[in-house]
């Protein structure tokens with residue numbers, strides 16, 4: 001089986017996570033093909049990446065020339081068949097099991113390398129549920145990045161009962177040696193390590209707002225100043241996206257039936273109202 005060095009990566013979805021993953025791959029000299037459903041979504045994804053590369057230049061993290069070269073390595077398509085030659089594909093679409101399994105079923109038919117890594121960036125869906133949608137679950141694993149992807153150095157690697165050791169090693173080597181990320185391994189349990197710890201904390205902060213225990217500003221201030229967190233739980237919920245936090249909570253609740261993981265009504269109402277955080281312009285705070 002081929003285990004040649006990964007040089008051709010595919011990313012499915014150019015939302016905030018997909019764009020970030022595509023950006024760090026392009027910055028690491030990898031040829032990146034990004035799937036988006038329409039030209040408009042692809043154009044929005046490209047601008048998101050270019051804005052972040054600009055930020056990298058203005059903060060002195062990359063040079064003007066590195067920015068140009070990274071932008072040049074990114075191509076977009078709306079046809080999954082173009083992923084045939086990819087050695088690693090990272091799926092980063094909405095946290096919807098049906099959509100993800102449909103994508104993996106198709107990817108599995110399309111990607112020819114028998115040792116290709118078919119990875120999901122899911123925040124919480126057990127990877128086995130995605131793997132069994134394919135005929136080759138040994139190629140499927142979880143590679144979970146953190147937002148903002150160019151800034152946060154962690155990747156969680158999640159293997160299933162069926163993932164091959166070779167594929168897992170190939171993914172780990174890519175994340176650490178090529179992308180320069182630190183890798184931790186998690187069992188295939190909803191939420192993995194980080195969200196199993198983070199999401200009950202975010203939900204508790206939302207319950208505090210809902211019950212009038214403290215204001216959102218004071219809750220955020222308390223954790224920034226009292227715990228030295230870079231941002232408070234409500235600002236972080238806005239950054240992650242309230243819809244994503246709700247999906248993760250639902251998935252963890254389905255897996256563990258733990259009341260701490262159940263989405264509070266305020267979170268549900270805000271998602272229904274479209275107040276999903278920074279990406280929509282408003283969540284717990286306004287972004288204009």
Ligand code: CAA
Pocket residue numbers: 052053055056059061122123145146147148150151152195198230231236240244
């Ligand atoms: N490219 C390269 N570097 C960038 C960058 C980019 N696009 N954007 C920012 N940076 C760098 C900046 O240059 C700066 O670097 P220095 O400290 O060396 O100067 C650093 O990142 C911080 O950026 P800023 O100074 O602009 O902003 P900040 O200090 O207010 O930090 C933040 C912003 C990075 C978001 C910080 O508040 C933070 O880390 N917050 C916590 C985020 C977090 O917890 N994320 C995980 C969420 S959970 C998740 O993602 C998984 C899930 O499944 C839900």
